[in-house]
Amino acid sequence: MSQEPLYIQIKQYIEDRIDQGVWSVGERISTEMELTEQFAVSRMTVNKAIRDLVGQGKLERRPRLGTFVTSPAEKAQSPLLDTRNIAKEVAARGKQYSSEVVRHEATKADQLIATKLGVMLGSAVYYSEILHKENDKPIQLECRWVNAKYTPKYHQQDFTQTTPNEYLTENCPMTAVEHTVEAITCDEQIARLLEMAVTEPCLLLHRRTWSEDKLISTALLYHPGSRYQLSSKIEL
Template structure:
């Protein structure tokens, strides 16, 4: 028996059916009730697997009709209402992930970062700047500041092997996240790193994350508008 959690096993089953062509694009997959009975699990477990695949862009729900296999977007895509390991997101699309660690250092909080992290001016913080790529093409420039008090080993990590999201999720389990998105024309340095054309719009995601009542990190995530999109789905 697989050691993977049940919802992961169900996700893998659905993905296999899609990859093998049993459920082509536009095909309605088995209902939650049918999958519940097939795997002898709770409906909540099945729902979790399907929600994850909807978030990954592989499935889409159609009210009163069911859940269908979705045509894969040409753009890289991340869920706006969730925070995920970008390396796994890229792999889930069948692409190759890589990154360039541009900066990784210990520093002191200036007025702007002190306000964003809720710390005293001059407090110890860690800063990392990483360019994430999909098939060698830049899709995100991540600039992140971390409260050194709550994540003291952040500075010791090798971010060519583990992403900041992966490390923080494991060591400072996320309980709350704040997102703000805006479209900007980025400066020349950021545009060159992201290999963007002149005056190409850039999607900038401002993110702050908490673990219990501790504000752990604040980040600026830059994305080339022509190659990236943020999505969300709210069930009412």
């Protein structure tokens, strides 16, 4: 018998049925009550499995009708080896861009940020946390710290009208960038902002940028794995 939690087993069962074509796109799956009886579990357990799949975009709930299989969503995509303005990326795909400013403040560098930005502990830095959306669906949570010495007006910007990338590109032209990518399980707060299940893979891009010899910013860019992908192209 599988050692996986029961809701994971039910979730895998539903995914297998979809992959095998038993439930095709647009078709209604078994009801929560039917799955509850089939697996001899509580309705809460079945509900969690379905909620996770809804969060991943694989299922869709329709009031009074049931739960249906959805078509695979087209993933948003960004170049891994470049630092483009996400608003322009979204527009280039023919989609509507919008953003939500979660936090935007002046603060002081703790030990981690001081190390990342190459500044003294307690130095003045600016922090912005922006939720970027495509057609009103979150695709990136950008958490960015910038060196206040080189960007004195950063905290005065209205990031509902522009993006940190656009401001920094105009005022501190980037000459070097450092990227690290990892797959993580994000915490509940980040999952809530990105409208994803906590069990869904999350792509985290660590980014640092320089302008000439000045280290300007360090950022954490979170993306829902089911709705986003990073790509690169290398000429040989």
